[in-house]
Amino acid sequence: MIGEIIAIGNELTSGRILNSTSYFAASHLYAAGHEIAAMATIGDEPQMIGKALRESVERADFVVVTGGLGPTNDDMTNAAVADALNLPTILYPEIFDKIKQSQSFKEMPSLEKLAWLPSGAEILKPGDKIAGYLLVYHEKPIFFLPGVPHQMRELMLDRVIPRLASWGGNNITLVKQKVFKVFGLPESMLQEMLADLEKSNQKLRIGYYPNAAEVHLSLTVRGRTHEETETQFSQGEASIRKILGCCIYSDDGDTLEAIVGRSLKEQKKTLALAESCTGGLLAHHITLIAGSSDYFLGGIVAYANRVKEEILHVRTDTLENCGAVSQETAREMALGVKKITGADLALAITGIAGPDGGSPEKPVGTVCFAVASRGTTLSFRFHFNGNRNTVQTKAAMTGLDLLRRHLHGLDFIDSGW
Amino acid sequence: MIGEIIAIGNELTSGRILNSTSYFAASHLYAAGHEIAAMATIGDEPQMIGKALRESVERADFVVVTGGLGPTNDDMTNAAVADALNLPTILYPEIFDKIKQSQSFKEMPSLEKLAWLPSGAEILKPGDKIAGYLLVYHEKPIFFLPGVPHQMRELMLDRVIPRLASWGGNNITLVKQKVFKVFGLPESMLQEMLADLEKSNQKLRIGYYPNAAEVHLSLTVRGRTHEETETQFSQGEASIRKILGCCIYSDDGDTLEAIVGRSLKEQKKTLALAESCTGGLLAHHITLIAGSSDYFLGGIVAYANRVKEEILHVRTDTLENCGAVSQETAREMALGVKKITGADLALAITGIAGPDGGSPEKPVGTVCFAVASRGTTLSFRFHFNGNRNTVQTKAAMTGLDLLRRHLHGLDFIDSGW
Structure with missing residues (x-):
């Protein structure tokens, strides 16, 4: 469907x-097809809101409106809607009853405004404190969501996307979507690795969202039946997992630091x-x-x-012969x-973030790592592209990924990007 | 003037x-009045771009358009403009000459597209590599800027804001604007402190932009003559500086870490x-x-x-009697x-970021600091509101501000927010 926000x-x-x-809404609607x-x-x-709404409803298959649903005088959405779409505003007693029971109503009688909605509005989360409703106008859905980001996100994911997926009566389409977090592969390489899969299976819609040092990859499948959707999706997911292997570190929103923390805790x-x-x-x-003090003892910024x-007891010999940025120095630091x-378990990072300090053998972006655990110490040398801040970010996140791979017994990568 | 973006x-x-x-453009246009x-x-x-452009030009006094000026097939702005405003696209030989001389032209002949602009376009930075032009349509200025953020920002500040300030022939208005970075005062307190000044002098337009742990404050003055504008502005700036004192740490975009770094370098x-x-x-x-290795020796994350x-030699006594979060422990850490x-010079920070670990005497958000220099050690206790991440950010930035105040011989604040 074609929408406007x-x-x-x-x-x-x-x-x-x-x-x-709007960015959040656009990215999730796009990923959902x-x-x-x-x-x-x-x-x-109100007049400009009304005009924009009328025009959007005319052009698009659906509209998402955010903001202006609150109790204060500058919250104009409902008035604009009533005016633009010619729908009277009526009192929703079930909402008003709840408002009257609340403590804040005594201090702020203007809260009553929240109970007046355009006639025909369907509350998106009945019984909940979050404002937000659906209006169907000329058979097109218009979703009105609060402007408060976390409330808007909740309704977007829990209500808007599922409702749109099954919009259109008999013509039901099911949508299944998952976001995979991928570390250690740049966007261009990921696209290349998945190009054949995308070509061979047109049912899979894959989105790439670079995010600091990693890429978030969304897989979306749309089908006519539950079975078709599930089958297509599991085949697609299996192919992606086979191609990307343990470069996928999460499919449930977890961060690298949360995964590393949980593994440290589990492994005591x-x-x-x-x-x-x-x-x-x-x-x-x-x-x-939160709770990282359970497993994190501390660190030295050397x-x-x-x-x-003097503090880490790296040998003067090593610094002189191999240099401060070397796998040997990283080992001794760890x-x-x-x-x-x-x-x-200890991890060490030493590198050249730039802009100065590079040499032909060790250009800016060269970063050495070492992971020391009981018995073994492994060291790595990477090269990262980018400015000082980018090199620092990629290096820190690579450190986290090395810890994840060590704790999960996975293969190490040893290159950079 | 009323504009659209x-x-x-x-x-x-x-x-x-x-x-x-768009956010950057809106905030600076708003601050400029x-x-x-x-x-x-x-x-x-192109059709939707053209339609939006026609409507905006009809409604607004000026329009800012960003993006779509590049050399690839999906860069549609110029074609849309030509179509929507009925202006033919013509070749600008001075731009094409420069393109022909460039190395990239051989590999990418499509760059020629950059030299074709709507007839009447005035190049905003002639001789520069940044695309961007001004069209005057029905006496209204339409600015076309690149979508690349840093290029767009440069043209916005150097070209768009000044041109708009003097728009309208005889009716020239001059605008002077400065952004002050303020640390250690929340937005609501700032507004209260400056409320009388704003009321007593309607010529001063003050904008508040909370930014992580600090507030950026913009002062804008508009006048009919250079002298009037300058006089009003210096009076306004003097009043603001008198009220906020050394809570203003920068008026030229400098960051706290850059200021602290420069002072350390100057003071060796x-x-x-x-x-x-x-x-x-x-x-x-x-x-x-960059270059922080000149003055930063390192740190201990304890x-x-x-x-x-064991590493910082904080006494067991101190930890047991005063607690890990105490001014005494901070002193010994420093x-x-x-x-x-x-x-x-050494700075120490110890606190309770939460969500756990608080107590009635030391609630979550309690953070102690110590600054140790030759001869003297000062310690402080703050309380910060917010979640774990907010407390950590406020504490780190307060550490930087304490270093700035120490290095510049300024009074210390000792509260939190």
Whole structure:
């Protein structure tokens, strides 16, 4: 289906807030097989809202409207709808009853406004506090969602996408979708690896969403029956998993740091880090997870060579003969931090983030890693493209991925991108 | 003036890329005194682009169009313009000459397309590689800018805002604008502090843009003469500086880490860090700056108490009697990392980022800091609101601000928000 998205609010047209809700809606609708022809952002102006709505409904198969559903005076959506589509606003007693029971109603009688909706509106989450309704106008669905991002996302995923999938009466189409997080392969290489699969099976719709150092890959299948959809989808998923192997690290939204944290906890192992070029970024990611103090002992940000020598006990010989950026130095950093913290597992990163410090043998972007565990120490050398910040991000995330691969007993990659 | 913004590109309507250029344009146009009535995002579809353009030009005083100016087949803007506004596309020989001289022309003859523009187009940066032009249609300016964010930003600030400021022949209005970065005061408190000034001088237009742990404040003054504008602006700036004092840390786009880095370099001082709850985030900010190895020796992420004791030499007594989150522990951490690294200046952070670990005396969000320099060690206790990630960000940025205040000999704040 071809849709349009309308976002409402002066906070958007004045540039006070970045409109991330339209982006979220567009990416998920696209991944579910729809096409978005246009997105509009409009201030709190009933006439302009009404005009945009009329035009969108005329052009598109469906419309998603976000924002302007709140209780304050500048929340104009319902008034604009009533006016533009010629639908009177009526009181929904089941909503008003709930509002009257709430504590906030006494201080804010204007909340009553939330119970007045265009006639014919179907509440998307009845009994819930989240505003949001569906209007069917000339047989086309118009979804009205709150502008609050997390509420909008919830209704988008739980209500809008499923309703659109089965829109059209007898002509029911089922949609199954999953997002795979892939690490260590750039978007162009992924597209190449999956090109034959896409060509040979036109039923699979694959979307690529580069996201910092990784790519999120969506697989969407649409079918006429539950069985057809499921069969197509499992075949597609199996093919993708066969091609990408353990480069897929998650299909349920998990982050690398959450997966590493969970594995450390399950295996009852503690972790320590020694970072040079990433300057604490990897430790920061590890400690984003609540409860990381259960397995993370600490880290050394060894920026100066003296810190590498005096705190991590990297040998002067190694620094002089192999250089601060070398697999040998990485090994000694990992072993050093493992020893002084007593951790079960240690990871070290040393590299050249740039823009200066490169040489023909070790250009900017060269980063060495070592993983030290009981008994074995493995070291790696990667090269990453990009500016200083990109190299730091890729290096830190690669560190996390090396930990994941170590903890799960997977093969290591050893290249860069 | 009332304007509209049109962003073009399938990468936007498919949700593959977040539209940050319209946001940037809206915020700067708003701050310069204009109003944005509507923003549209449209796929690479000449008819839809043309229709949107015609409608916007009819409604608004000016239009900004971004994207679709490139050399590939899906760059449709010029064709859509020619069609919608009935302006033939003509070859601009000065642009084509430059293209012919370029290396890439041999491999990519389609670059010629960049030299074909709607008749009457005025190149915004003649002689530069950045595409972008101005068309005047029915006396209204339409700016066409590239979709590449940094190019679009450059033209927006250097060309669009100044041209709009002096639009309208005899009716010239001058605009002067500056953005102040403010640290340590939440948006609501800032608005309260500046409320009287805003009320007493209607000529000052102040915008508030919360940005992670800080607020960016824009001051805009519009006047009829150069003198009037300058006088009003300097009076406004002086009043703001008097009220906010050294909470303003930059008016030229500098970041806290760049300012701290520059001061360390100028004062020939070295820095070391000891972080607990921020888990390396502050070290990461310091090392975002190229050349930070000149002054940053390194840091200890002391997550486990044992690391605090064994590496930083925090006394067991202190940990037991005062707790890991205390000004005393922060002091000993700062002194410890200063001693083992030999740095001139050391900062320590220890706190409760949550969601667990709080107590009535030390609720989640409690963070203690210490700054140790030659001779003196100062410690602070703050309380920050927000979730784990917000507390970590506020704490790390407050650490940077404490370093700035120390290095510049400024008063310290000691509260939180």
